[in-house]
Amino acid sequence: MPGLEDLYREIILDHYRNPRNRGELESPPAVRTEGFNPLCGDEIVVFLDVAGDVIADLKIAGQGCSISQSSASMMSAAVKGKTVAQARSTIRAFRAMMSLHVQQLDGPGSDGDKTGPETGPERSGAEVAADEGVALGDLEALQGVVKFPVRIKCATLSWHTLAQALDEAEAPASGS
């Protein structure tokens, strides 16, 4: 039976207490995208400033539990200054890490997240990360969340929101 230490790793608590890239960007020009966790009401707002193919700046606003907030903070640190392609690779690797079906669960797991892509991939997060040429680094601390299937949505909320923001940033300009 997984315990609290599997979930609340020190690096996670550090990002929760001292969130990186917290704030807002003027929108427009920045893309502003909201994400909602239907389970608990957590809200994440991602402000994304893409210059050329590089994420020039990124800010996180909203409120939520330590897992959603620290995941958003770590995400911001991981993708800021990276290219859009690198960010997408990191998103794919992170989602793979959050998949129920490639993890060894202690007990019978529920199919926790039907809206996200976490239930799909056959390869582990580390394998996807290797394939994608990205290092998950600190983000691997969030791996323990998979042992708490109900909370996977907390960890992936900001990543879904970032993916959506990237799509919007890359969409053909609508009148601007």
Added chain:
Amino acid sequence: MEVSSLAAPLDVARIKKDFPILERVVHGKRLVYLDTASSSQKPLVVIEAMSRYYETTHANVHRGVYEIAQEATRLYEEARAKVATFIGASSPDEVVFTKNATEAINLVAYSWGRKNIGPGDVVVTTEIEHHANFVPWLQLREETGAQLRFLRLGDDGTLDLDNLVQVLDGAKLLAVTGASNVLGTLPPVRTLVDAAHAAGALVLVDGAQYVPHLPTEVLDLGADFVAFTGHKMLGPTGIGALWARRELLEAMPAFLTGGEMIRDVRLDGFTTNDIPWKFEAGTPPIAEAIGLGVAIDYLRGIGMGAVRSHEQALTSYAMKALKERYGDDIVIYGPPPSAVRAGIVSFSYKDIHAHDLSQVLDEVGVCVRAGHHCAKPLMRCLGVGATARASFSVYNDEADVDALVDAIRGADALFG
């Protein structure tokens, strides 16, 4: 089936023994289950009755003429009669089995609502509703062009009724909760019903948190529709009920259609079955209905007056204990412990998110709900995204509350 007859105060130690799951050990601790408002646990008699039905009696109902089909039909209809008696209905015919309270409310919104509500017609609901008694009316508004009005949350966690007459003026329906699943507030249903009827409106009561915990006499409440669910009242999941007055059910068109609900089907149309079967298309949840009937036997064995007294006392104890231990570090939502509060205590501790708090509580076996409790309009009124919520049943005692109170401090180490 053996039902213990217990005088108040409840012999909770004995009741606990009736619930096998309460013997479970989680993280090395005894299971302290404080999430009955989400779903109750089941006594062994319910589990065994369902098992025995499948082992000895299962056949489809209202179809075969062989012995076990007759027995299954009788058990299913006996369960309906138990529900009717439990809520003081005039007749079992007025009790429609549904999947849950949500389906019961949707049945009214789709069947009665699509027939009786048109553009500009007014439906009144409240800010404190569970989404189950809110989204169906939003959907009805979208589809029919109806107008929605809302009774607001007052300062003290009760409904603000100052403008009740104006809000109800010209309304066709008032849809209101019998007991708030977040605040525990018990709105004055009889007062609301009288005002609504005076305005010419029917009244639907969401009884999901009411029927399992308070003596219920639908005729005294005066409501026109009452919806509730089995799994919150010691019964299984997958079975709920809609009670409505006979003339309303008879005038309402079918909701779901198919087998069972018809009298005759021809190439040019169909005629519907009598109530309540008109609203029970397809093979119903037979074992679940039987299980619900046994859960009702169990509750009646204790006595709903005793259930209410016990839960009211436990709620007062919990609110006092939380405040005494944590003072201003804890915020408890809803009215003070009283006759207008059900056995539900939602709270926030410091600025620690309810998810994190409940995860810490789980470490010592304490189960509470964390989140928005499917009541986002209310959470916006309260100005919080999520709360923790403890809720009580007959199998909870002061030791369970003490376990909760002691465990909250554990969150300080990680998040304080």
